[in-house]
Amino acid sequence: MGQRPLGKAEPNWSFERWLLRGFNREFAAKILFATSACAAILAVGLICVFLFIQGLPAIGNIGIFNFLTGTEWRPTWTPPLFGILPMIVGSLYITAGAIFFGVPVGIFTAVFMAKFCPRFVYVVLKPAVNLLAGIPSVVYGYFGMVVLVPFVRNHFGGNGNSILTASLLLGMMILPTIITISESAIRAIPQEMYGGAVALGASHERATFFVVLPAAKSGVMASIVLGIGRAVGETMAVRMVAGNQAVMRMPHEFLLGARTLTSNVVIELGYAYGDHRAALIATGVVLFVFILLINALFGMLKKRGDN
Amino acid sequence: MENLSLGLEAVEEIASLKISNRKIMGRKPMDFFLFAFTWLGIGITAAVLLFVVGYVLINGLPHIRPSLFAVQFTTENQSLFPALMGTLMILGLALVLAVPLGIFSAIFLVEYATRGSRFVKIVRLTTETLAGIPSIVYGLFGFIFFGVFLGWGLSLMSGAFTVSIMILPLIMRTTEESLKSVPDTYREGSFGLGAGRLRTVMRIVLPAATPGILAGIILTIGRIIGETAAIIFTLGNVARMPNHLFDTGRTLSAHMYALANEGTHPGEAHATAAVLLLVVILINALSSWIAKFVKS
16 A cells, blocks of 8 residues: 555645545544544533523523522422522532531642652552542442431431531542642642752741642642532432432531532432423533533633643 | 541551651641641541441441342342343443544544644543533433433433443543553654554554553443442433343442432442442452553
8 A cells, every 4th residue: 555654744635636545544544533532522512402402491481580599499389489599509518518628638638648658658548549539429428328427416416417417428529539639739849849948948848838839729729629520510429418408508507408409400300300300400501500610610720730 | 436446546657657757846836737737637538548448348248148149139139130230231331332432532632633733622621521520410411312312211222322421531531641651752663664654553552552541441440330320310220130222220339329228228238338349449459450560
């Protein structure tokens, strides 16, 4: 087979020559690979189109204001009430709680792994963090049900299925996300910065926490944003420990149950039909938009970290 | 709580090693607090892992009985066998769909496309978007699109297609990274000997990148096995083995979810959680073992 020099575009491209080439393996393979690369674009397109086509009319029917700020979720009433504010607030509380528990531990662990860790501990710790990321969310949820729920019931009161329990569990679940991304952000900081600080008389701790960590700020922020994304999107584990009452809660009621956007969908989609199902899909759309915003924020922070 | 204290003890032991040779008490208070918090952070992380894994395994392993693997599911035995078969079927189908697609896309991005071109940027952006979408949204989409719009209902096909979209970004990313780690001298050598681009990719670059790609695929398998929210609305959650491509069934994690929610068979629930966790631990170990080949 006559092959042209590689790594170069066709010199004088013309349609006739393209046709005369007939079936060319190189060309066919390139087309195949390029088509495959379009799969991701197609998938995102399909997801957007189908979610919005099914969800937006429902939001229109209910009224965007009634839907987003309604405090009553009564899908079985006549006429039904579809207000998802309790779920939005529930997602917010539980995510905030998860950040409260997970972020400090995660960042200290990341600092440890990047700057304090002896080699023999690191070789155990790194796979351990990976395993923490790999544990399925149902297993976390089950662990929450049999361990954390009784623990919160016995030590803090309430029936145990609460915002606090879900926050604790989610705090554990976002640990690996925060650790992995923060650690690589800290490692990416040039060693000269640390060395300079130490040369000026800073101790190891001081140099790490006041020079290296601030320099890695955008990467660490990106890890927190990704952790928020994980926490907002987590479904099964939250649904298993959060109590799931679709009721407006105040921040001081953290020992009572709450329902998140995700658990609203997972609980009711199985038996919903008609307007109810459309309202659930609309809940999914709201969740999807939240996630897209969080992703955009993450992308921005990551880009800033790379520069 | 035994596991917790065990974990803490181990951590303290390691901590004391370090503290003793750094004379921490002689330091400034600020340094001491930072140092202590760092160790506290790692202690909590280690304790969480040991506690979760330890609790599930210690409570679950004694409940594993032969009846748990009976071919037929009954309300008495709560067999996980049909769910295990369902998991394997979903796994096989989703990998067949997503692995070639993911690898081809990665090949295009790394070997063919001009770096930084608009097309590459769009593909990157959509891949990152896909990676960030929560599984319940995938479940919702699969339910609307494959289940209702295409009329596949709750079936293996719906489940496998949904899951394959979910794992596509993971496969693409790991493959891209493995391809990039192949030195350019390999490619130059191949071109220099007169091989075409396709031959270079297939005969030289791909074989060199195989361990990395394999490690990524195995990691993906762990992700599929753990998936629940996307599965229960596309494959369904019926305790039997799917008989054909458009039949419903359940996976191991969906089975776990059902058991935990019913709460009537605590022993079987413990055992199923332990089996699920063991599978995930094995897969993780296998993946990092293979990834080690890449480095050496």
